[in-house]
Every structure is written in C-alpha cells, then in structure tokens.
Amino acid sequence: MNSLEFSFWLSFFLVFYAFLGYGVLLYILVLVKRIFKPVSKNTSAIFEPAITLVIPCFNELDILAQKIANSKQLDYPADKLMIVFITDGSSDGSQNYLQAWPEIQVLHENRRSGKTAAENRAVKYVHTPFVIFSDANTMLNSAAVKNIVRHFKDDIVGCVSGEKRIITDAADSASAAGEGIYWKYESTLKKLDSELNSACGAAGELVAFRTSLYRDLPEDTLLDDFMQSMQMAASGYKVVYESEAYAVETASENVAEELKRKVRICAGGWQSIHRLHGQLTIRKTPLLYFQYISHRVLRWTITPFLLIAIFLLNMSIITTGKQVYSIIMLAQVLFYSAAIVGFILENRRLKFKPVFVPYYFCIMNYAVLAGLQKYLSGQQKATWDKAQRKVITLN
Numbered sequence: 348m349n350s351l352e353f354s355f356w357l358s359f360f361l362v363f364y365a366f367l368g369y370g371v372l373l374y375i376l377v378l379v380k381r382i383f384k385p386v387s388k389n390t391s392a393i394f395e396p397a398i399t400l401v402i403p404c405f406n407e408l409d410i411l412a413q414k415i416a417n418s419k420q421l422d423y424p425a426d427k428l429m430i431v432f433i434t435d436g437s438s439d440g441s442q443n444y445l446q447a448w449p450e451i452q453v454l455h456e457n458r459r460s461g462k463t464a465a466e467n468r469a470v471k472y473v474h475t476p477f478v479i480f481s482d483a484n485t486m487l488n489s490a491a492v493k494n495i496v497r498h499f500k501d502d503i504v505g506c507v508s509g510e511k512r513i514i515t516d517a518a519d520s521a522s523a524a525g526e527g528i529y530w531k532y533e534s535t536l537k538k539l540d541s542e543l544n545s546a547c548g549a550a551g552e553l554v555a556f557r558t559s560l561y562r563d564l565p566e567d568t569l570l571d572d573f574m575q576s577m578q579m580a581a582s583g584y585k586v587v588y589e590s591e592a593y594a595v596e597t598a599s600e601n602v603a604e605e606l607k608r609k610v611r612i613c614a615g616g617w618q619s620i621h622r623l624h625g626q627l628t629i630r631k632t633p634l635l636y637f638q639y640i641s642h643r644v645l646r647w648t649i650t651p652f653l654l655i656a657i658f659l660l661n662m663s664i665i666t667t668g669k670q671v672y673s674i675i676m677l678a679q680v681l682f683y684s685a686a687i688v689g690f691i692l693e694n695r696r697l698k699f700k701p702v703f704v705p706y707y708f709c710i711m712n713y714a715v716l717a718g719l720q721k722y723l724s725g726q727q728k729a730t731w732d733k734a735q736r737k738v739i740t741l742n
Contacts, residue, residue, distance in 0.1 A: 351660055351663055351664050352664055352667075354656070354660055355656075355657065355660040355661060355664060358653040358656045358657045358660065359657055359675075361645065361649070361650070361653055362650055362653050362654060362657065364641070364645070365641070365645035365646050365650050366646070366650070369536075369641040369642060369645075370532075370535070370536055370539075372641075373536065373539045373540065373543060373641075374539060376543055377539050377542050377543050380542070380543060386542070392500070394496060394497055394499070394500050395423065395424055395427055395493075395496070396427065396475070396476055396477060396496060396499070397427045397428075397429070397475040397476065397477075398423075398427065398428060398429070398475050398476075398477045398478070398479060398492065398496060398555075399428075399429040399430075399431060399473045399474075399475045399477075399478045399479070399558075400418060400421075400428060400429065400430050400431065400478075400479045400481060400492070401431045401433065401466065401469045401470075401473070401478055401479065401480050401481075402414065402418070402430070402431065402432050402433070402480075402481055402482070402483055403433050403435075403462050403465045403466060403469070403480070403482070403483070404432060404433070404434055404437065404441060404482075404483035405434070405435070405436055405437055405459065405462075406437050406438060406439045406441065407437075407439075407441060407483040407484065408437075408439040408440060408441045408444060410483060410484055411432075411441060411444055411445065411483070413486070414483050414484075414486070415445075415448060415451070417486045417487060418430050418481075418487075420489055421487065421489055421491060421492050422489045422490050422492070422493055423492040423493055428492065429452065429473075429475060430450070430451045430452070431451070431452045431453075431454060431469060431472065431473075432445050432451060432452070432453050432454070432483075433453075433454040433455070433465045433466075433468065433469045434453065434454070434455045435454070435455060435456050435457075435458060435459060435460065435464070435465045435468070436456075436457065436458060436459020436460070437455070437459075441455075442455040452472070454468065454469055454472060456468075460566050461566060461567075461728070462551075462571060463564050463565070463566055463567075463568040463571040464566040466480060466571060467563045467564065467566070470558065470561050470563075473558055475558065476499075476557065476558055476559070477496060477499055477555055477556070477557060477558060478555065478556055478558050478561065479492065479495065479553070479554070479555040480551065480553075480554050480555075480556075480572070481552065481553050481594060482551065482552045482553075482594070482596075484596060485511075485552040485553065485594035485595060485596045486594065486595050486596075487509075487553060487592070487593070487594055487595075488591075488592065488593050488595075490591065490592070491509060491553065491592040491593065491594075492592070494589050494591040494592040495507045495509060495553075495555045495589055495592045496555070498587045498589065499555075499557065501585070503583075503584060503585050504557070504584065504585045504586075504587055505556065505557050505560045505576075505579035505580070505582075505584025505585065505586065506549055506554065506555065506556050506557070506560075506575070506576045506579050506580075506584065506585075506586045506587070507549075507554070507555045507586075507587045507588075507589055507592075508537070508546055508548070508549035508550050508553070508554050508555075508572075508576065508586060508587070508588050508589065509550055509552070509553030509554065509555075509589055509592040509593055509594055510534050510537075510550065510553070510588070510589070510590045510591075510592065510593040510594070511530055511534070511550040511552045511553070511593070511594055511596070512530070512534075512593050512594065512595050512596075513530050513596065513597070514595055514596070514597050528704060528707070529707065529711070534590065536642060537588040538588050538590055540588065540638055540642060541586070541587050541588035543634075543638070544585075544634045544635060544638060545580050545585045545586045545587075545635055545638070546576075546586040546587065546588040547577070547580075547586075547635075547638050547639050547642045547643055548570075548572070548573040548576055548577060548586070548643065549572045549573065549575075549576040549586060550572065550594065551570075551571065551572035551573075552594035552596065553592060553593065553594040554572050554575075554576065556575065556576075556579070557579075557584075560579050560582075560584065561575065562575070562578065567728070568615075568618070568622075569611060569612075569614055569615030569618050569619075569727060570612065570615035570616065570618070570619050573615070573619055574619055574622065574623070577619070577623055577626075577627060577639070578623075578626060580627075580632070580635055581623070581626045581627040581631070581632060581635070583632070602693045602706075602710060605710070606710055606713075606714060606717075609710065609711060609714035609718075610714045610717045610718050610721060610727075611718070611721075611727060612714070612718070613647060613714045613715045613717065613718025613719070614718035614719070614721040614722040614727040615718075615727075616643070616647035616648075616715075616718065617647065617648070617718060617719055617722040617723075618722055620643075620644060620647060620648065623639075627639060646715075647715060648715070650712060650715070651712040651713070651715045651716050654712060657679070658679055661675055661676045661679060662676070682705050683705070683709070685705040685706070686705040686706045686708070686709045687706075688706075689703045689704075689705055689706025689707070690706055693706065
C-alpha cells in the first residue's frame, strides 16, 4: 500500500466513523454496559421542586398566544412552576401583550444583544433550584417538566436536555425530509451517549440546568446551550438526555433557510471547540473527551475536507486497476449525482424522502466550511435572523 492509498483509507475510515461508525460502536458499548450495570429507573418517590421556565423571544408576537397556552397546560403544580418571558430588543409589542397574564413574569429592555445575553440576564431573576429554557416557537409535551426534573434527584446531574422533534408531512420538501431524518438519528446518538456516560451538548429548544451551576457566558456565544452543558460536563456533572420530554417544531421552510441555520450552528461549533480547549481534556474526563471528539469535533471540523480528499485521492489511485477503487468511485459518483437531483427537486414535495438524504448531507458539510469562514471573519453575530418555520400547535 503506497502513501496515496493509505491516505485514502484513513480519510475514508474517519468519515465513516464520524457519521456511522461511532453510532455502531456506541451501541455496542451501551449493550456491554447494560450487561454489567442494568438500567434501573426509580420512579416511586415524587420529586416536584420549584422550577422556573424561561422563554427568550425576539419579535415573536405572532406565536405568543400558542406558547402561553402550551406553557400553561404543562402537567406540573402551578404553584411550583414560575414562567418568565424575556423579550429584550423586541419591537413588535410582545412585552405589552404579555402583560395581560399577571401570573407570567416579563423581562424587557430595549437593547438587543442576542439569546445568550438575554439568558444571562434572565437567570439573575431565577430563585428556584432549577431552570428550564425553551424557545418561543417550539411546543412542549405536557409531561415535559416532570420528565426533566426527575433526573435532578441525582446530585451528579447538572443538566437535562429534552428531545427536539421535527414535524414532517408524508410528502415533504428537501429541507423538511433531510432535517427530520437527521434529527431522528441525532436523537438516537444523544440517547446512547447519555446512557453510556453523558450527553455531549443539549437542545436549546428544551434544556434544564441546576441553577447553582449556571455561569454567564460571553454575549457573543453562538451555541449557548452546548457551551453551558459541556462546561458542566467538563466539571464532572452529568448531562442527561430525556426523550420523553420533547419540543416540537416544523422544519425550515426551504433549504436556504435551513442552510442559514446550519451555517450559524457550524460557526458556533468552531467557536465552541476553541473555547472548550483546555476545559475539556482527556486527562480529566477521558470517556467524555472520547465522546466529544467522536460525536462533535470530527463532524464540525475535518469531515468536509476529508470528503474532498477522498474524491480526489480516489481519482488518482483508480488507475491502479484494483476493482475496489472503481466500485468506491462509482458509489461516490452515484451519491453526488443523487445530491444534484435533490438540489433540482429541493422545493418539490415527494413521499420518497431518502432521495433528499445525499443533498442534505452535502448541505451539512458545506455549512461546516461556510461556518468556518463566518467564524474566522467574525461575520457571524450573536444576534441573527431566525430561520423561517411554520407555526405549529401540539395537541
């Protein structure tokens, strides 16, 4: 095997591992753990501490009625659930509209500094031992709070992440189909990560923290939920993933809107990796570090470059005459051709959703490159225009 072939197979392995191999390995490790330490759920003792639900919103007037109704239908003692809306920077009258509900605390200042700054400010008004954050445009299942807080009975738990669920139709566009499939797979990985040791990050649509552990983040932080949870995990606390507490939202309206969101996330990924350097180390938390590199760092950094390298290296070594390289080259051509078809059909509504997977995969990896450019140039700000989604209700 020459150096070109070695580079090809190394790149191929790393890409496979980042997207599929880690999931397989993780599943095996969890099965082994279950043999030696069976999962036990002690749900006999009632645990209903006082908790504050904080909902940051910027110009969300059109969906506030739905979010309020959804928040008030949560199955949790009303005298132990404080609801806070923070509307900093909103100019659509959201703060005035919310005054109609005296049981809801409204925080508002005219300055718009982004979600991280709003959450930093809101936590100063939280006087309960636990705080839950939820986005204004997502609806929670009625048992969400109960299912989240039960994990805090264990003092080692510092953060509990709910599940993000994407509502899609039987026939959907490229963005909806791709995003829905992606989040189902991502949720499975988070569930297994949590069972093995600790989830790597949290879903900002629904996440809870032990209030005493919450630390103010720099206002320019792009992935506040991820940074807050990983800092707690790096300090030795467990991040639990709770799939029975979920936030529901529709997919982005189209691929352009989804790409805008993905680029921001990827820019935040580069920022987070830089800021976690030195806090999260293999020496202090070896298993968490292994999960972090496998689940997050590989996908947020090198995989787009490796995909390009695999294609170019494959073209160079196909002349060796070895059939395996011809087969892989053909597979790549077919895969990227399918991505082009997905691009052409991106706004069509098709029942056969897998046709959009190659296109969404390519969009994800392009977003990593675009996110790097945004991060290095400082163009990605903490304040941003949200991706357009349809308003939903949760029955």
